[in-house]
Amino acid sequence: MNLVDKQLVQRRRKKRLFSNRIMRQIFFSASVFGIVVLAVLLYRIFREGLPYLDIDFLTSFASRFPEEAGIKAAITGSVWLMAVTAPVSVVLGVGTAIYLEEYAKENMFTRFIRMNISNLAGVPSVVFGLLGLTVFVRLMEMGRSIIAGGFTMSLLILPIIVVASQEAIRAIPNSQYEASYAMGATKWQTIRRVVLPAALPGILTGGILALSRAIGETAPLLMIGALSFIAYLPENIWSGFTVLPIQIFNWTARPQEEFHLVASTGIIILLFILLLMNSVAVLIRHKFSKRY
Amino acid sequence: MTVNIKRMINEKKANRRFLSILEKTVPAFFLLCASISVLTTIGITLTLLVETVTFFNRISIIEFLTGTEWWPFGENASYGILPLITGTLLITAIAMLVALPTGLASAIYLSEFAPGNVRKVVKPVLEVLAGIPTIVYGFFALTFVTPMLQLFIKDLPIFNALSPGIVVGIMIIPMIASLSEDAMSSVPDSMREGALALGSTRLEVALKVVVPAALSGIIASFLLGVSRAIGETMIVSVAAGSTPTLTTDVTQSIQTMTGYIVQVTLGDASYGSTTYYSIYAVGMTLFVFTLLMNLLAQYISGRFKEEY
Amino acid sequence: MMNTVKDNKQLSLVSLKEKVQEETKAIYAVEKFNLWYGENQALYGIDMSIPMNKVTAIIGPSGCGKSTFIKALNRMVELVPSVRMNGTVKYDGENIFSPKYKVEELRTNVGMVFQHPNPFPKSIYENVVYGPRTHGIKKKKILEEIAEKSLKEAALWDEVKDRLDENAFGLSGGQQQRLCIARCLAIEPDVILMDEPTSALDPVSTGKIEELVQNLKKRYSIVIITHNMQQAARISDKTAFFLNGQVVEHADTATLFSHPEDKRTEDYITGRFG
Ligand SMILES: Nc1ncnc2c1ncn2[C@@H]1O[C@H](COP(=O)(O)OP(=O)(O)O)[C@@H](O)[C@H]1O
Ligand SMILES: [Mg+2]
Numbered sequence: 001m002n003l004v005d006k007q008l009v010q011r012r013r014k015k016r017l018f019s020n021r022i023m024r025q026i027f028f029s030a031s032v033f034g035i036v037v038l039a040v041l042l043y044r045i046f047r048e049g050l051p052y053l054d055i056d057f058l059t060s061f062a063s064r065f066p067e068e069a070g071i072k073a074a075i076t077g078s079v080w081l082m083a084v085t086a087p088v089s090v091v092l093g094v095g096t097a098i099y100l101e102e103y104a105k106e107n108m109f110t111r112f113i114r115m116n117i118s119n120l121a122g123v124p125s126v127v128f129g130l131l132g133l134t135v136f137v138r139l140m141e142m143g144r145s146i147i148a149g150g151f152t153m154s155l156l157i158l159p160i161i162v163v164a165s166q167e168a169i170r171a172i173p174n175s176q177y178e179a180s181y182a183m184g185a186t187k188w189q190t191i192r193r194v195v196l197p198a199a200l201p202g203i204l205t206g207g208i209l210a211l212s213r214a215i216g217e218t219a220p221l222l223m224i225g226a227l228s229f230i231a232y233l234p235e236n237i238w239s240g241f242t243v244l245p246i247q248i249f250n251w252t253a254r255p256q257e258e259f260h261l262v263a264s265t266g267i268i269i270l271l272f273i274l275l276l277m278n279s280v281a282v283l284i285r286h287k288f289s290k291r292y
Numbered sequence: 293m294t295v296n297i298k299r300m301i302n303e304k305k306a307n308r309r310f311l312s313i314l315e316k317t318v319p320a321f322f323l324l325c326a327s328i329s330v331l332t333t334i335g336i337t338l339t340l341l342v343e344t345v346t347f348f349n350r351i352s353i354i355e356f357l358t359g360t361e362w363w364p365f366g367e368n369a370s371y372g373i374l375p376l377i378t379g380t381l382l383i384t385a386i387a388m389l390v391a392l393p394t395g396l397a398s399a400i401y402l403s404e405f406a407p408g409n410v411r412k413v414v415k416p417v418l419e420v421l422a423g424i425p426t427i428v429y430g431f432f433a434l435t436f437v438t439p440m441l442q443l444f445i446k447d448l449p450i451f452n453a454l455s456p457g458i459v460v461g462i463m464i465i466p467m468i469a470s471l472s473e474d475a476m477s478s479v480p481d482s483m484r485e486g487a488l489a490l491g492s493t494r495l496e497v498a499l500k501v502v503v504p505a506a507l508s509g510i511i512a513s514f515l516l517g518v519s520r521a522i523g524e525t526m527i528v529s530v531a532a533g534s535t536p537t538l539t540t541d542v543t544q545s546i547q548t549m550t551g552y553i554v555q556v557t558l559g560d561a562s563y564g565s566t567t568y569y570s571i572y573a574v575g576m577t578l579f580v581f582t583l584l585m586n587l588l589a590q591y592i593s594g595r596f597k598e599e600y
Numbered sequence: 601m602m603n604t605v606k607d608n609k610q611l612s613l614v615s616l617k618e619k620v621q622e623e624t625k626a627i628y629a630v631e632k633f634n635l636w637y638g639e640n641q642a643l644y645g646i647d648m649s650i651p652m653n654k655v656t657a658i659i660g661p662s663g664c665g666k667s668t669f670i671k672a673l674n675r676m677v678e679l680v681p682s683v684r685m686n687g688t689v690k691y692d693g694e695n696i697f698s699p700k701y702k703v704e705e706l707r708t709n710v711g712m713v714f715q716h717p718n719p720f721p722k723s724i725y726e727n728v729v730y731g732p733r734t735h736g737i738k739k740k741k742i743l744e745e746i747a748e749k750s751l752k753e754a755a756l757w758d759e760v761k762d763r764l765d766e767n768a769f770g771l772s773g774g775q776q777q778r779l780c781i782a783r784c785l786a787i788e789p790d791v792i793l794m795d796e797p798t799s800a801l802d803p804v805s806t807g808k809i810e811e812l813v814q815n816l817k818k819r820y821s822i823v824i825i826t827h828n829m830q831q832a833a834r835i836s837d838k839t840a841f842f843l844n845g846q847v848v849e850h851a852d853t854a855t856l857f858s859h860p861e862d863k864r865t866e867d868y869i870t871g872r873f874g
Contacts, residue, residue: 020493028410030393030395030397030398034421034465041424044432044435044436116329122586124524125523127575131335131336158328159329176718176720183734184708186311193733216424216428218427222554249427252434267428270425297732297737297746300742
């Protein structure tokens with residue numbers, strides 16, 4: 001006697017293979033969904049925004065009239081903001097990573113720092129905005145300045161840079177340390193001349209990605225009071241400022257349709273900058289991908 | 293040979309003093325860097341705590357937590373946070389309804405079905421989606437998704453919960469997809485082969501072997517997605533409106549906690565007013581919500597880390 | 601025939617031993633040295649002296665503590681956090697584990713070459729001058745001179761002199777290993793420790809490095825771990841046989857291979873285990 005009913009199994013198998021095929025299609029569609037959204041988004045933005053994109057747009061200040069509006073102040077402000085954020089966040093982030101990977105002893109304090117960093121990565125950006133507003137703008141009396149914005153942004157992207165740098169340092173094989181120590185190099189000499197150069201591509205990639213997060217971040221800067229309408233360029237780090245995403249927000253929030261078109265043009269510029277930064281990151285990653 | 297390396301090295305021994313001082317000061321500097329992150333956490337906690345306490349000196353904590361009306365302006369101000377919380381949760385729920393199935397399905401596809409060339413296209417696209425600034429998503433919600441929805445839902449107001457909810461979901465898809473895929477990819481092939489050898493289809497392997505084995509990672513990605521949705525600001529500020537409403541009707545205009553904070557800091561609530569302090573109380577609530585989600589995610593992915 | 605050789609050896613052994621002691625000073629004196637990785641003891645009461653300007657080979661089966669031993673000689677073992685040890689290791693008469701002993705100074709005098717070539721991901725030139733730079737030599741002319749001298753000494757100069765600026769990772773495995781030797785020679789150490797330097801290389805490269813070791817012993821004391829007993833017999837003056845963390849036998853290479861005193865040494869060199 002047959003324990004297994006062959007016919008039943010046959011019939012079942014057909015059904016099973018059928019559902020395998022169907023579900024495969026569904027899963028595939030879900031994966032493609034992202035591509036579709038991206039395509040629609042880009043199509044809309046370019047169709048609406050391209051007509052406004054010209055030299056005047058780049059070289060004019062914001063305006064009450066959509067045809068005259070430009071993003072000179074916003075681009076300059078974003079550049080200024082990055083000029084503060086980049087050095088501060090990279091020094092702090094790489095320093096933290098070196099401490100954790102090279103110097104920290106395995107104790108409570110170290111574990112606390114690690115846990116702390118992974119939790120900071122999940123704190124919403126508005127909370128960083130509240131911190132910046134309270135501590136930098138008010139308590140330290142920096143006012144609604146580039147430096148207050150830069151510090152706030154630095155803290156916001158710090159966890160990203162720390163984690164990227166930690167990974168870059170951890171990827172360096174032990175034999176590299178041994179080679180250096182065996183030559184009579186001290187720890188700091190080894191870090192400076194072997195570890196940091198070897199980790200540099202990873203640190204750069206992570207840093208650029210973190211900065212591209214900062215350059216698109218809106219909420220914390222709105223909160224510390226970056227202005228949305230300024231008709232002058234910042235003179236130093238104590239100046240008031242606006243940045244690209246805030247300018248875009250401002251245009252988006254207006255009821256007039258025309259300003260939405262201008263917002264699209266602003267978005268094109270923002271996405272172009274992000275594309276540029278990411279390409280550099282990808283290039284670095286690719287150039288240094290196969291080593292050791 | 294003219295150079296006597298040994299002698300030169302010995303002559304440079306004077307440098308050693310300087311080096312040994314460096315050797316001691318450098319770690320101190322790095323410790324300082326590492327302390328900044330701790331200071332940041334302390335700063336956040338203290339900022340929120342101190343200002344929240346000030347707020348609760350004026351408004352009772354009971355009223356804050358149980359009141360059903362949030363109207364912080366003018367004479368008859370009332371500070372019941374429930375409408376902001378339901379607004380936030382409504383957005384989060386819609387977002388997760390979009391992000392979880394889509395993200396999980398793409399993760400399963402990428403990890404279990406996708407041929408190499410499809411992966412090569414889909415993964416970078418997901419990365420690009422993850423890198424798009426939220427203000428751009430906000431713009432997309434307001435100027436594209438809302439008008440689209442208005443074609444299907446008559447009388448849908450410009451500001452509503454549905455559109456930003458969907459877009460927040462889209463924004464979170466890459467995160468859920470990539471975290472879940474990481475979890476699934478770390479399931480060893482031997483487990484798959486075992487099931488395949490018994491004649492299981494790919495689908496059965498995916499659903500009955502891989503997903504259960506990667507469950508803790510998937511749940512963690514889900515919780516992190518929830519945390520992101522709760523904390524998302526610009527999309528809701530742009531597209532959800534600014535009317536705190538205690539409702540579950542997704543077609544209504546609502547306000548989230550984040551939306552409220554931005555609204556107040558945009559307008560000029562005078563420094564020291566109750567309205568001004570209210571943003572810290574709301575911020576505190578928001579912080580607690582997201583922290584809980586993050587800790588839970590860490591706990592689950594750490595506690596139930598599968599040992600293969 | 602065998603017998604006569606044996607007798608002659610036996611007779612001359614005593615005088616030979618004295619002669620060796622007269623001729624060569626010990627550069628290292630290791631006394632009652634024990635070492636643990638956490639709870640596991642890796643070295644047991646090592647007593648051994650290493651002669652100056654000779655090649656000392658260390659042989660023994662895998663895991664018997666050879667690497668641990670030579671890493672103790674330049675204190676590289678300390679990079680493993682769980683290491684504990686006691687006993688003394690005297691280098692040039694001073695205990696290297698005494699608290700005031702400068703480890704950087706020790707490692708300047710004692711170079712090391714590893715099992716797998718480990719050049720830095722920098723140019724060939726930068727690799728060689730890493731040591732001198734580390735020790736404060738900055739003048740370009742001097743550095744170039746040192747680079748040329750060291751590469752010549754490591755028998756690599758002719759192969760790389762036209763591409764000193766190229767990345768060291770472009771070299772073949774054997775060339776990389778000689779580059780590592782050159783890097784080590786660039787600070788003119790007194791001792792060179794080599795941990796199976798040829799085990800990852802092809803026979804031709806191995807031959808080149810063996811030849812190199814022969815030339816280097818005129819100016820350097822060399823301690824070399826090898827898995828290959830022919831190699832030990834070919835290039836070394838003294839050989840120590842390690843087993844389970846102990847020195848079983850330490851003698852002139854010729855003696856150890858022809859007339860091992862200990863049964864275990866004999867078993868090992870005749871290939872009965874290991
Ligand atoms: N870093 C380490 N941590 C713990 N144990 C180690 C470490 N390195 C070596 N050992 C142990 O010490 C013993 C000797 O190892 P090793 O010196 O590398 O042997 P050999 O070089 O002779 O093959 C082995 O049992 C090995 O497992
Ligand atoms: Mg070894």
